[in-house]
Structures are given as structure tokens and as C-alpha cells.
Amino acid sequence: MAKQPTIYDVAKLAGVSPATVSRVLNSPSMVNPEKRKRIMEAIESLKFTPKADAVAKARQQFKRIGVIAPFFTEPSFMERLKGISSVLSSQHYELVVYAVQSTEELDGYVDMLVSSKRVDGLISLCMHLDQTTVNKLQSSDLPVCCVEKDLTGFDAVIVHNQEGGAMAAKALYEKGCHNPGFIGEASTRSYAAHSTEERLEGFSNFFKEKGIELEPSHYWLGENNNEISTQGILKMLDSPNRPDCIFASSDTLAIRTIKCAGQLGLTVPDDLAVIGFDDIEMAEYVDLTTINQGLEESGVLAAEMMLQRLKHPDQPVRKSLIALKLSERGSTAVQT
Amino acid sequence: MAKQPTIYDVAKLAGVSPATVSRVLNSPSMVNPEKRKRIMEAIESLKFTPKADAVAKARQQFKRIGVIAPFFTEPSFMERLKGISSVLSSQHYELVVYAVQSTEELDGYVDMLVSSKRVDGLISLCMHLDQTTVNKLQSSDLPVCCVEKDLTGFDAVIVHNQEGGAMAAKALYEKGCHNPGFIGEASTRSYAAHSTEERLEGFSNFFKEKGIELEPSHYWLGENNNEISTQGILKMLDSPNRPDCIFASSDTLAIRTIKCAGQLGLTVPDDLAVIGFDDIEMAEYVDLTTINQGLEESGVLAAEMMLQRLKHPDQPVRKSLIALKLSERGSTAVQT
DNA sequence: TCTCCTCCTGAAACTGCTTTCATGTAACTA
DNA sequence: TAGTTACATGAAAGCAGTTTCAGGAGGAGA
Numbered sequence A, B: 001m002a003k004q005p006t007i008y009d010v011a012k013l014a015g016v017s018p019a020t021v022s023r024v025l026n027s028p029s030m031v032n033p034e035k036r037k038r039i040m041e042a043i044e045s046l047k048f049t050p051k052a053d054a055v056a057k058a059r060q061q062f063k064r065i066g067v068i069a070p071f072f073t074e075p076s077f078m079e080r081l082k083g084i085s086s087v088l089s090s091q092h093y094e095l096v097v098y099a100v101q102s103t104e105e106l107d108g109y110v111d112m113l114v115s116s117k118r119v120d121g122l123i124s125l126c127m128h129l130d131q132t133t134v135n136k137l138q139s140s141d142l143p144v145c146c147v148e149k150d151l152t153g154f155d156a157v158i159v160h161n162q163e164g165g166a167m168a169a170k171a172l173y174e175k176g177c178h179n180p181g182f183i184g185e186a187s188t189r190s191y192a193a194h195s196t197e198e199r200l201e202g203f204s205n206f207f208k209e210k211g212i213e214l215e216p217s218h219y220w221l222g223e224n225n226n227e228i229s230t231q232g233i234l235k236m237l238d239s240p241n242r243p244d245c246i247f248a249s250s251d252t253l254a255i256r257t258i259k260c261a262g263q264l265g266l267t268v269p270d271d272l273a274v275i276g277f278d279d280i281e282m283a284e285y286v287d288l289t290t291i292n293q294g295l296e297e298s299g300v301l302a303a304e305m306m307l308q309r310l311k312h313p314d315q316p317v318r319k320s321l322i323a324l325k326l327s328e329r330g331s332t333a334v335q336t
Numbered sequence C: 001t002c003t004c005c006t007c008c009t010g011a012a013a014c015t016g017c018t019t020t021c022a023t024g025t026a027a028c029t030a
Numbered sequence D: 001t002a003g004t005t006a007c008a009t010g011a012a013a014g015c016a017g018t019t020t021c022a023g024g025a026g027g028a029g030a
Helices: A007-014 A018-026 A033-046 A052-059 A075-090 A103-115 A131-139 A161-174 A196-209 A226-237 A251-263 A281-285 A295-311 B007-014 B018-026 B033-046 B052-059 B075-090 B103-115 B131-139 B161-174 B196-209 B226-237 B251-263 B281-285 B295-311
Strands: A064-069 A094-099 A121-125 A144-147 A155-159 A180-185 A219-222 A245-248 A273-278 A289-292 A319-322 A325-327 B064-069 B094-099 B121-125 B144-147 B155-159 B180-185 B219-222 B245-248 B273-278 B289-292 B319-322 B325-327
Touching: A007 A018, A007 A033, A018 A033, A052 B052, A064 A075, A064 A103, A075 A094, A075 A121, A075 A251, A075 A281, A075 A295, A075 B075, A075 B094, A094 B075, A103 A131, A121 A295, A144 A295, A155 A295, A161 A196, A161 A245, A161 A273, A161 A289, A161 A325, A180 A196, A180 A226, A180 A251, A196 A219, A219 A226, A226 A251, A245 A251, A251 A273, A251 A281, A251 B281, A281 B251, A295 A319, B007 B018, B007 B033, B018 B033, B064 B075, B064 B103, B075 B094, B075 B121, B075 B251, B075 B281, B075 B295, B103 B131, B121 B295, B144 B295, B155 B295, B161 B196, B161 B245, B161 B273, B161 B289, B161 B325, B180 B196, B180 B226, B180 B251, B196 B219, B219 B226, B226 B251, B245 B251, B251 B273, B251 B281, B295 B319
Parallel strands: A064 A094, A064 A121, A121 A144, A144 A155, A155 A319, A180 A219, A180 A245, A245 A273, A273 A289, B064 B094, B064 B121, B121 B144, B144 B155, B155 B319, B180 B219, B180 B245, B245 B273, B273 B289
Antiparallel strands: A094 B094, A289 A325, B289 B325
16 A cells, blocks of 8 residues: 655656646646646656645635535435536535434534534525524635525525415316315424425415415324324315315325325325425326426526635625426326 | 634643643543643633644544445435435534446546545445446555445445345235236446346246246336336336236336326236335335335445444455345235 | 652644745846 | 846745654652
């Protein structure tokens, strides 16, 4: 296991100073062509590659972006991450994932990132940060970009959840559904952004304007866990007064709803129309109508904003709005 | 934006040397209690936190594990990643994700990781590495742990794909299916490990032993892409001589198969039994029988092996075998 | 009282590259 | 020919800690 060559070894071999070798690597035009050639040969023969962390240290830059997320709970995170990853890797930035599973962990990560700098910037995916944490971030010089949850003073990619709820309502209403139901994940984890309530608001407001109130037994907010939510859904659907359509706040819940409907002998979309939110890949496989929120695109956007911010630290804060659109599929097909 | 304090500032304030401050942080028992108290106060008052990258540099250790994967193509990667992440974060290791989308990118990452050390170890998820790359890794001192694809000289988490294929075959055979079909992703991406062929082998061998040969029109190997695979599946199923069961090499393909069956008016499991491979979370939602390969567990295992390896670099190479098991659900329920 | 030992502590080396600053040289201009 | 300019280059500082090594102080035992 021979020790890896350093820039000093190259310099010695080529008979120049390390500074000149560094220049050959970073701004070759500054170095005399002959000497440059000699240095290049030395680099080749020693198979020298600059150690990335040494470069980072000297340059005070890491080429590394952190992503903090209440992770691994929903496929939607994965798709956002995919977008982020594609942009970062094309710019030779590394992606470090901080999966948050508790408020303490979140605080720990933020403290660590703020004080013991390891990343150039932080993308916060669907996190709900409390004021103390926000203050910490704001008084640090760590660039932050939020996705889904807007935060004063930081770049953000915003999803207009109310509008999405209204879109779902409109689609169902126009299909002839007038007895709506709602299934959503309750905000149990305080560190995660919760869009459920906003989506419900948009949804129920639309129907209210049409003179239709959501019946109390027609919405369910609970844990996004297979057994618990299945019970809740079955209870809502297994009643003579069941809704004729369901808007679920995520595609996973929507898919579970379809499954429950099947168990009860209800056919989708005839007995029950179902509409989800997210448009994860799986939605297409199971023929689910859903609100597309450009998951991958939002990741791309966030990463691009972050890289822009790093280039121009002083440019004004930017907010990007994601355009929602309805992906119509079988679960809301015209009733036969 | 005041400059962050360094260990030197603390040392000056406390009237000691930086070495002593470092000792207070890392092995407090070595320092005289009085002096220790004084230093602690200095640390408090300056709000000093050691910069992680400086520590890493001095210690020659990064507390950072890289994961290289043909990523974001299958939910199964996500679940493995979840397992890896949970172990690493509990040990305060960072997780850096390198998503590979082409052979060149793979080579680039490997070169970079080998020469310009940025991680303590590398977990290779379902990657197929060519011999040149393997050699590079072997002659470096970077610890590597492979998942799914075994590699001589490295720790590995191994999935016995043939056995899984045979398990699927056995389950279907015992349900009374004697006209099997197979749907699998073809090995188009040379940088990704391809287990499809092994699963097919185990599957068809089982039936062969029972005197049943897979008909040529009853297996399809193609791109795991919605349209292309849907066409292939429809073609296979829309024929009087269609199979009475399908083993799909991944759950996503299995779910698509169920969808196609529905389109053709076939009911699952009565007209067509379907069994998948992976047992991703979604499998439960859509009631798919599948071969569970402990995805999250395999991630946990890989991460643990890696941390062990870092502690004991010279221990012999270890191979862990994942126990497969059948997750029986609705798509192979007893025929009524 | 001398020697040995233990416990602390600071100096200095080490990690590996970038970048500024100062200097030297050669070419060009007045 | 002297002065100016442009270009090329090396020395050295800086990044921020850890760790080894040597030595001083003080206590215990002979």
C-alpha cells in the first residue's frame, strides 16, 4: 500500500515549486508551456490526483450539498431526491443525505452543519423547522433552500397545496361526485412539514362554494401506517352513507383506499372515484388519477437554485412556484 | 458574519496550548480538573465547535460512507438505502450518495473515490463493476462492501437469486399452476448487476424438474419501462395459450402485470396468479405475493459490515447471505 | 537527600493544497 | 541605455485540528 503521491512529490520530480504544480492543475495558461509539459509528465508518471478534501480545505469550499429530509417514509422523497441528484452530479457536487427521524436528530444535524461546516449548502425537504432552528440557520452563513415549506429569508420551492386540493375537488365534482371524502396523514411528526391540512382546506372550500359540506364521518386524518389507515378507510367506506369519491393527501394513501374499496366489493371508479396527490411512479402502474406536483422537477429546481445561490451569495431571495396539474387516469374515469 | 472561533482562540483565552484544548475535547481525563474547567468555560463563552473537516483531516478519517448505486430506478434501492442510513446515522457517519447513470460516470466516481479520498468506505449497491474497476478498488485501500453482486476480496451481502426463483416456482406449482410465465428486466445497463437471469434460472429449473418446460412465448425479457413492458406483458397474456401464472423479477413489473391482467379482463389470482420479487412497501398496498429479500435488512447488514471493517481492517473477508422468504398475499390466494 | 515514577502540559510536526505577495527576468519603449 | 511593463515563479501563509514526544513538577520510596 504505497503512500499516495502529493503535490510536493510532483514538484520535486519536476524541479519546480508546489505552487507551480497547483497552477498547472487549476490555471494552466499561467505557466510556461515547456515547464507545463514537464509538470504534466511528472503528474502522469506519479499518477498524482489532488486529494479532494485538501482542495476543499484550501479553497474553503466542499463541492457538497446536504439534503435534510424526514426521509424514507414516502416514495415522493425519493423522486425529489432523484431530481436533486441529477443536477448535483452534473455539476460535480456530492449529495449528502441527512435522514431525520426525530426532532432531536434534526436539531443535532442543524447544529452540526452550522458550526462544523461540512457542506456548501443545505436543501431542506419538507421539513418543519422551529423558530430556534430557523434563527440558527439565518445567523449562520449557510445557504439554505426549502422545498414545500416556505421560510422567510431563504430560497424556496413552493407547492400550492390549497390549489391542489381545489383541483382534486373540481375534477371529482365535474365527474358528478357530490358526496366527497378525504383521507390524509395527520401531522404527528413535528419535524415534518404537513401539507395535508392545506390540501384538505382547498378541497373542502371548493365543495363549500358549491354548497356541499364535507360530512364529519367523511374525513379521516391519521397515521400513514398500513394497519391504522386501512381501518380508518374501511370504516369510512363500509357504511350506507359512504362517500362517492375520495381525495387522499398522498398517492400511497390513495392506493390503499383503492385496495380497501376492492375488499368491500366496491369498484373504482364506478362506485368510488379516487384521486391522490403526488403522482409518484407507482400511480401510473396502478392507474391512479392524481395531482402531479412535479416531484422530480421540484428537486431539480431546488438544486439549481442552490447552485445559483452559491455562485451569487448576495442575490435576492427567490421563491419558485411549482405548477400543479391533474394526471387523469382510471380511478376517476367517466362513469359508465 | 463573525469568523468562527478556532481551537487557537480557545487556547489563548484559557491561557493554554491548543493541544490541551484538544485533549479536553477528546480525552478529558488526561487534563487537570481545574484547567479543564477553565478550558470548558472558554469553549462555552466562545461557542466553539471543532470544524468537522479539520478533525477529519487531522484524524485521517472522514466519518463518511459512500454509496454507489444505479439509483432511482427501483423502489428497492430506496429501501436498502433506508437500512444503510439508519445504521450510519446512529454511528454518526454521513451518507454520501453517488447515483450512477452510465458506465463513464461509474468509472469517474471510482477513480475519484480511490485517488482523492473523500470517504472512509464504499458500499456498492447492485453494481456490476468491470475487471479494471475491480482492480482499481482492490489495489487501493478503500474498504468496499458489495450488495447483491459478489466480488472476490470484498465483504458482501449476497442474495441467492436462483433460490428465490425456485421459491416462486414452488409456490405457484403448489397452488396448481402448471403453465408458468416469466417477466423480467433485461440486462441493458452494463453497470448494473442483473439478477433477472439468475431468478429466471431458478424458476425454470424448478418447473423443469417437475417435467414442465417454459414455453418460448411465456417469457419476456425487456426494458423496465412502462410502455415497453406493458406491451410485452399484454402480448403474452392476450392469447388463448396464455400462462396461468407469472413470476416477475421485480415487484414493479409484477404490479404492471396485474394491471395488464385487469385490462384484459383477467382476474387475479383466479385467472392469473402473480408473484413478484423484492417485497417493496407498495407490494403490501396492492396485495401482491412476492419473494421478500429483506431489502432494508440488507442495507443494515451492509452498513454494519462496513463499520466492522473500518474497526478491524485486517479481519478476513465476510459474506452474508440474505434469507429469502415468501410473502403470501392476494395475488396467489387459493383459487376459489 | 537522591532517585524514580507518574501526571500534566506545550512545542512542534503532520495532514496537502491554494493563493497572495514579492521578486526576478526578459522584452519593449523612449 | 535606462526605465517600464509583462510574465513567470517560488516562498510562505493559511486552512484547523490531532498526536507524538520530551520535559517539568511533584510525590513516593530508598
